[in-house]
Structure formats: C-alpha cells, structure tokens
Amino acid sequence: MPACDYLSAVQVRSLQALFLEMSDLPSLRQKIDSLDTTLVNLLNERARVSLDIGAAKRQMETVDPSQSEEKEPHVYMPAREKQVYEKLNRLNRGPLKDDSLNAIFREIMSASISLQQNVSVAYLGPPGTFSHQAAYERFGDSVAYVPQKQITAVFEAVEKGRTTYGLVPFENSTYGSVIETMDYLMHTDVQIRAETYLTVHQCLLSNSKLEDIKKIYSHPQGLGQVQEWLKANCPHAERVPVKSTAEAAQLAAVETGAAAICSEICASLYGLNVVAQDIEDIKTNTTRFLILGTSSDNPTKCDHTLIRFTVDHRQPGALCDGLKVFKVHNLNLSKIDSRPSRQRPWHYVFFVECSGHAKDDNVKQAVKEMEQYCLDVFVLGSYPDQRPE
Numbered sequence: 001m002p003a004c005d006y007l008s009a010v011q012v013r014s015l016q017a018l019f020l021e022m023s024d025l026p027s028l029r030q031k032i033d034s035l036d037t038t039l040v041n042l043l044n045e046r047a048r049v050s051l052d053i054g055a056a057k058r059q060m061e062t063v064d065p066s067q068s069e070e071k072e073p074h075v076y077m078p079a080r081e082k083q084v085y086e087k088l089n090r091l092n093r094g095p096l097k098d099d100s101l102n103a104i105f106r107e108i109m110s111a112s113i114s115l116q117q118n119v120s121v122a123y124l125g126p127p128g129t130f131s132h133q134a135a136y137e138r139f140g141d142s143v144a145y146v147p148q149k150q151i152t153a154v155f156e157a158v159e160k161g162r163t164t165y166g167l168v169p170f171e172n173s174t175y176g177s178v179i180e181t182m183d184y185l186m187h188t189d190v191q192i193r194a195e196t197y198l199t200v201h202q203c204l205l206s207n208s209k210l211e212d213i214k215k216i217y218s219h220p221q222g223l224g225q226v227q228e229w230l231k232a233n234c235p236h237a238e239r240v241p242v243k244s245t246a247e248a249a250q251l252a253a254v255e256t257g258a259a260a261i262c263s264e265i266c267a268s269l270y271g272l273n274v275v276a277q278d279i280e281d282i283k284t285n286t287t288r289f290l291i292l293g294t295s296s297d298n299p300t301k302c303d304h305t306l307i308r309f310t311v312d313h314r315q316p317g318a319l320c321d322g323l324k325v326f327k328v329h330n331l332n333l334s335k336i337d338s339r340p341s342r343q344r345p346w347h348y349v350f351f352v353e354c355s356g357h358a359k360d361d362n363v364k365q366a367v368k369e370m371e372q373y374c375l376d377v378f379v380l381g382s383y384p385d386q387r388p389e
C-alpha cells in the first residue's frame with residue numbers, strides 16, 4: 001500500500017520538506033559559513049572605520065580645543081546611534097525582527113565604542129538592579145560596568161572622572177520621580193547625555209513561603225510600584241526601604257522570613273526563590289533613566305532639554321512668567337517638578353523638561369528670557385527623545 005494512504009497530505013508535504021532540507025543541509029550550512037566569512041570581514045571593516053572616527057574625534061580636540069565644548073572627546077554619541085537604529089529599521093525587510101537587529105547592532109556599536117576608548121559606566125548596584133539592566137541594554141557587552149552603593153555615588157563617579165559615564169533612575173511611570181536623583185540634580189553640573197526607558201517587572205523573592213514572610217526589603221521605588229499588591233497579599237509584613245532592589249535581594253537571602261521586591265534576575269544572582277512574579281500594580285510599569293556625562297550630544301530635531309531654576313518668591317507671578325517663555329517659543333513641556341531647596345523653608349528648586357535642544361535657536365532664546373524672571377537658570381542637558389510609543 002502506498003505511504004500516502006496512511007498519511008495526510010499535510011504530513012506528506014512536511015516529510016518531503018524534511019527530506020529536501022536534510023539533503024540540502026550541507027549546502028545550506030556551506031552558505032551560512034560563507035556568509036559568516038563575509039560578515040566577519042565587513043564587521044572588521046566597520047570597526048576600522050570606527051577607529052578612524054575615534055582618531056578624528058581626538059584630532060578635533062587637539063587642533064582647536066577652544067572650539068569644542070567637550071572636556072574630553074566623547075565616544076558614546078546617542079544622537080548618532082539613534083540615527084543608525086532608525087536607518088536600520090527603515091532598511092530592514094525581514095525575516096529578522098527589528099528588535100533582533102537592534103540587539104545585534106547594540107553589540108556592534110558597543111564593540112566599536114570600546115575600540116575607540118576604554119569606557120566605564122557607573123550604575124546603582126549591586127549587580128541585578130534595574131539600573132544595571134538599563135545600562136546593559138544601552139551600552140552592551142564591551143564596556144566596563146562599575147556598581148555604586150547609592151545614586152549619589154553614580155553622580156560623583158562622573159563628576160570626579162572616575163567613570164566615563166553614569167546611569168541614574170529618573171522617574172517611574174507608576175511611582176513618579178526618583179527623589180535621590182532629583183536632589184542631586186539640584187546642585188550638580190554634570191550633563192545629561194541620553195535617556196533610556198526600561199519596562200520594569202517586579203518580583204517577590206524569598207527563601208520563605210509567602211505566609212511566613214515578615215519583612216520586605218526594596219528601594220522605595222520598588223515598594224511604591226507594588227503597594228496595592230502588598231496590601232492584598234502581605235498586609236502585615238514590615239516594609240523596609242534600602243538603597244537598591246539588588247541590595248534588598250542580598251539582605252533577604254541571608255534572613256529567614258525576609259523577602260525582596262526586585263527583578264527576577266536577582267533570584268539566580270543571590271540564591272532566592274521567586275515567590276510571585278510580575279506583581280507591579282500597573283502592567284505598563286516603565287522607568288526612565290538618565291545617562292550622565294560631561295556634555296550633551298548634538299541636536300537630532302527630536303530632543304528634550306532639562307532645565308533647573310529657582311524664582312524669587314517675593315515677586316508675584318515669577319514662576320508663571322518664567323514658564324510662559326516656553327509657550328512663546330513654541331516649546332512643549334513634558335515634565336515639571338520641584339524639590340525643597342533646603343536653603344530656607346518653602347523655597348523650591350524647579351525642574352522643567354521641554355522639547356528641543358539647548359543648541360536650537362528657540363531653546364536658546366527661551367533660556368535667555370527665563371533669566372529675566374528666574375534666578376539661577378541652569379541647563380542640565382539635551383538628549384534625543386527615546387520615549388517608546
């Protein structure tokens with residue numbers, strides 16, 4: 001009896017495809033080998049051009065240092081990288097997904113940056129924090145990551161030149177601004193070079209059972225992002241704020257009856273069990289991080305600028321007049337915030353984030369006019385808009 005009497009037409013077709021593939025396998029693999037050879041050569045050709053770009057950047061510094069606002073030639077160029085990714089996604093016809101192509105190019109650019117200079121990135125550690133993940137997604141595998149015990153130490157590492165760049169959490173879509181970051185932004189003169197967004201899934205990690213958990217460690221942001229879940233599931237456990245989510249995991253790992261709110265990665269890093277997963281109160285929970293350096297990159301036509309200022313509160317309408325300049329110059333405000341100045345009670349330092357780049361004419365004009373109404377106007381930096389749609 002012929003085979004097709006036993007098998008459906010679909011099964012016959014998939015068997016035929018399998019035989020064809022098996023017989024073709026050696027030649028298909030040969031094709032891959034030959035493409036890999038071409039890719040390696042092309043990647044090295046690209047790397048050589050990148051080395052030339054590095055040399056050109058240094059050359060520009062030595063020819064006329066006064067013409068440059070850079071204290072050192074920057075190797076990480078977020079404006080250029082945004083352009084590269086946009087072009088890649090325009091070119092991509094598949095079958096590779098945009099995300100896969102972007103991940104491949106993240107590593108290509110990471111390697112290319114590290115060829116130009118030894119790059120180090122300070123972040124809020126220990127390893128396994130969301131800051132660590134955000135930094136890794138932005139800088140890839142070829143740079144050095146330097147964990148810091150607290151957010152202020154990340155700023156200091158950049159200010160003192162101990163690391164090339166730093167990454168700090170700025171705000172969370174559920175729980176709002178990160179206080180420690182805002183407080184340091186009140187007096188620092190580091191410059192924001194880029195922003196990056198990370199979808200944040202919180203987990204409850206512990207070596208105890210849910211019903212035996214008496215104490216829950218996390219960064220205040222972690223506790224804030226899961227407050228509804230905690231109210232419903234561990235109403236009586238003590239909440240203990242610590243410096244970072246991964247530090248919380250380290251503490252929970254050595255204490256019976258303790259748990260941490262942190263990323264799932266911390267389970268394998270610190271030897272904890274995942275008691276509950278994806279416990280964030282709002283499923284679109286996302287954190288925005290700032291990448292700090294000594295200067296901002298060039299305009300991309302789609303940038304944001306963060307400005308810090310104070311007003312004379314004895315002058316009625318000063319804050320309102322200061323903000324009006326953005327409307328006059330057709331600049332959109334995407335964030336407004338304030339922190340107590342700590343100089344006298346009820347005196348504030350304000351932050352506004354507007355559309356545009358500090359090198360754009362309308363932003364320059366707006367900042368100049370703000371100085372008429374405000375005290376201490378300081379541009380903290382301009383960076384390409386990376387907000388996910």
Ligand SMILES: C=C(O[C@@H]1C=C(C(=O)O)C=C[C@H]1O)C(=O)O
Nearest residue numbers: 050053075076077080081109112
């Ligand atoms: C090559 C450069 O340096 C870095 C590496 C890039 C790349 O490999 O494409 C792009 C931007 C920079 O972060 C550059 O400035 O163009």
